[in-house]
Amino acid sequence: MSDDAVNPEAVRHVAELARVDLDDEEVEAFTGQFADILEYFETLDEVPEVEREAALTNVMRPDEERDSLDREEALRNAPETEDGFFKGPNVS
Amino acid sequence: MTAQTVQQGDLVTVIGLEVHVQLETDTKIFCGCSTDQTDEPNENVCPVCLGLPGALPVLNEGAVEAAVKIGKAIDADIPEETRFHRKNYYYPDLPKNFQITQYDEPICADGDLEISVEGERRTVTIERAHLEEDPGSLQHVGGGGGIDSADYTLVNYNRAGTPLMEVVTAPDFRSPGEVRAFLAELEEVLEYLGVFDAERDGSLRIDANLSIIPEDEIESDDVTEIGEEALAAANRTEVKNISSHKGAEKALAYEETRQKNAIQRGRAVEQETRHWDESRGITVSMRSKEEEKDYRYFEEADLPPLRVSHWKDEISIPELPSARRERFQDEYTLSEEAASKLTSTKQVADFYEDVAQEFDPDLAATWVADNLLGELNYRDMEITGIESRLDEVTRLVELVATDEITAKNARETVLRSMLDDGRTPDEVVAEEGLGKTGEDEVQQAVVEAIDENPDAVADYESGDDGAINFLVGQVMQKTGGSADPGDVNQLLRAELND
Numbered sequence: 001m002s003d004d005a006v007n008p009e010a011v012r013h014v015a016e017l018a019r020v021d022l023d024d025e026e027v028e029a030f031t032g033q034f035a036d037i038l039e040y041f042e043t044l045d046e047v048p049e050v051e052r053e054a055a056l057t058n059v060m061r062p063d064e065e066r067d068s069l070d071r072e073e074a075l076r077n078a079p080e081t082e083d084g085f086f087k088g089p090n091v092s
Numbered sequence: 093m094t095a096q097t098v099q100q101g102d103l104v105t106v107i108g109l110e111v112h113v114q115l116e117t118d119t120k121i122f123c124g125c126s127t128d129q130t131d132e133p134n135e136n137v138c139p140v141c142l143g144l145p146g147a148l149p150v151l152n153e154g155a156v157e158a159a160v161k162i163g164k165a166i167d168a169d170i171p172e173e174t175r176f177h178r179k180n181y182y183y184p185d186l187p188k189n190f191q192i193t194q195y196d197e198p199i200c201a202d203g204d205l206e207i208s209v210e211g212e213r214r215t216v217t218i219e220r221a222h223l224e225e226d227p228g229s230l231q232h233v234g235g236g237g238g239i240d241s242a243d244y245t246l247v248n249y250n251r252a253g254t255p256l257m258e259v260v261t262a263p264d265f266r267s268p269g270e271v272r273a274f275l276a277e278l279e280e281v282l283e284y285l286g287v288f289d290a291e292r293d294g295s296l297r298i299d300a301n302l303s304i305i306p307e308d309e310i311e312s313d314d315v316t317e318i319g320e321e322a323l324a325a326a327n328r329t330e331v332k333n334i335s336s337h338k339g340a341e342k343a344l345a346y347e348e349t350r351q352k353n354a355i356q357r358g359r360a361v362e363q364e365t366r367h368w369d370e371s372r373g374i375t376v377s378m379r380s381k382e383e384e385k386d387y388r389y390f391e392e393a394d395l396p397p398l399r400v401s402h403w404k405d406e407i408s409i410p411e412l413p414s415a416r417r418e419r420f421q422d423e424y425t426l427s428e429e430a431a432s433k434l435t436s437t438k439q440v441a442d443f444y445e446d447v448a449q450e451f452d453p454d455l456a457a458t459w460v461a462d463n464l465l466g467e468l469n470y471r472d473m474e475i476t477g478i479e480s481r482l483d484e485v486t487r488l489v490e491l492v493a494t495d496e497i498t499a500k501n502a503r504e505t506v507l508r509s510m511l512d513d514g515r516t517p518d519e520v521v522a523e524e525g526l527g528k529t530g531e532d533e534v535q536q537a538v539v540e541a542i543d544e545n546p547d548a549v550a551d552y553e554s555g556d557d558g559a560i561n562f563l564v565g566q567v568m569q570k571t572g573g574s575a576d577p578g579d580v581n582q583l584l585r586a587e588l589n590d
Contacts, residue, residue: 017180017181017182017386017388018182018189019182055396055397056396057173057396057397057398058396058398058399058400059150059151059396060150060151060152060153060156061124061150061151061152061153062153062154063117063118063119063152063153063154063155064118064119064124065118065119065124065125065126066119066123066124066125066138067124068125068126068135068136068137068138069137069138069139069142071132071133071134071135071137074134074137074138074142074249075134082246083133083246084132084133084134084135084248085133085134085231085246085247085248086134086184086246086247086248086249087244087245087246087247088184088244088245088247089244089245090232090235090242090243090244090245091183091184091230091232091245
């Protein structure tokens with residue numbers, strides 16, 4: 001996103017990428033909110049430079065198996081399941 | 093999207109590849125879930141690979157080692173520092189709504205791989221190879237099962253998080269056949285490195301970019317050098333959903349013909365993504381996907397950068413297939429064809445060398461390349477399937493080398509019985525009575541055959557030389573086929589001419 005003020009077209013594009021269906025009223029509401037949120041980030045410009053923490057590198061784990069979740073547990077938050085699968089709408 | 097028309101005339105095909113290979117690690121790239129392929133959906137999942145809030149990915153050292161081995165094998169640079177990015181897109185195979193991948197600093201850059209196409213050596217430039225996570229798998233259910241007509245989708249995240257290496261080539265290929273040769277060579281190299289299992293379902297997936305340009309845009313004798321402008325001016329299609337060497341050759345041959353036909357009829361080639369439909373043997377246009385900027389790549393803050401360039405010196409890799417092929421030709425004076433067969437997998441090459449150390453290298457080559465691989469191939473088996481029984485194959489070669497059984501019996505009876513009913517060579521030889529019959533026994537059978545067949549003897553003595561064949565047959569029958577027919581013939585003549 002550029003520095004230009006947020007326009008409805010940009011909001012529609014982002015919504016499309018996120019597969020969210022917005023009506024015209026929502027587009028208008030979000031256009032304002034997007035602009036506000038981007039403004040908050042400008043506040044960061046006022047934060048003074050600080051010393052960075054020593055950078056981490058090469059954080060790795062050995063290739064060793066650990067227990068996975070029980071399937072019941074893994075599927076617990078899904079609104080719909082079938083035969084151990086998560087179930088969702090057609091995604092063409 | 094812009095349309096493109098090309099002047100009629102000689103046309104050249106230009107192809108570049110993105111090859112996704114699953115790395116053979118025990119666990120996923122960012123969590124300790126198993127990478128085993130199980131029939132049970134959503135068995136090997138955890139908060140990390142399900143993308144649950146607050147889960148922290150931690151990089152699998154084994155995947156990084158595999159990537160460094162690949163880099164070394166393709167003579168790539170392993171940069172001082174390499175890091176991970178998030179590629180954002182929304183699709184249910186991706187539970188986090190982003191894929192962790194590498195963007196501007198891949199782990200391998202600027203490598204190459206030499207291939208042989210119709211006897212000619214070609215070097216294919218590998219622009220980059222990077223680590224990323226595999227998405228989950230989807231099943232489109234109902235409505236005929238097609239992706240567009242399905243009623244609903246079932247999602248299985250067992251595959252999500254399996255380590256992938258994406259290998260990106262320069263647009264160096266000029267024919268679908270070259271692509272196939274490259275994929276075969278790449279697969280061989282990966283198997284030699286022990287980082288890849290070709291037998292695994294879906295372990296190799298290919299996207300290919302194909303465009304057609306006029307021949308006079310090739311700037312020099314080197315067919316790999318094509319002007320960047322010509323390439324930029326030509327519309328290309330990206331063909332997705334290719335999953336094998338053969339599939340790649342077929343899909344790209346189809347796409348090549350489709351584009352050439354369009355150009356020759358004065359129609360435009362659209363720049364688009366197409367889906368290879370294996371069962372129908374055609375490519376079909378896909379709904380246009382995001383542009384690169386829509387992926388909104390940004391640095392993965394949960395994964396600190398990697399500094400592993402020194403691993404290149406610390407990790408060793410085995411002799412690679414092309415080097416081994418050449419050595420086999422020199423050291424064992426094998427033909428190029430035999431050397432290729434014998435180096436097709438590391439297991440085959442290792443086994444050949446074991447046998448060739450003990451016995452005559454030519455005999456070993458015949459036994460491993462022709463007899464063993466031939467019989468395995470006929471049964472749709474791989475050498476890996478009989479790994480624990482290779483000692484028995486060596487024993488069989490020994491029986492032939494020491495003249496204890498005939499080569500014909502060894503090949504047609506013993507080897508086949510070993511593979512079909514699991515008996516050892518010594519068991520087959522004993523139970524089928526295949527041991528070469530001793531000389532006394534043969535001599536005795538010769539005398540018996542002469543005594544029992546006075547008519548044939550009379551015919552022979554009256555000048556009918558053909559009668560000897562009948563007598564040879566009788567002796568062979570008496571010895572159960574284990575005598576040497578040439579020897580029998582001579583023994584009979586000696587006895588009769590006495």
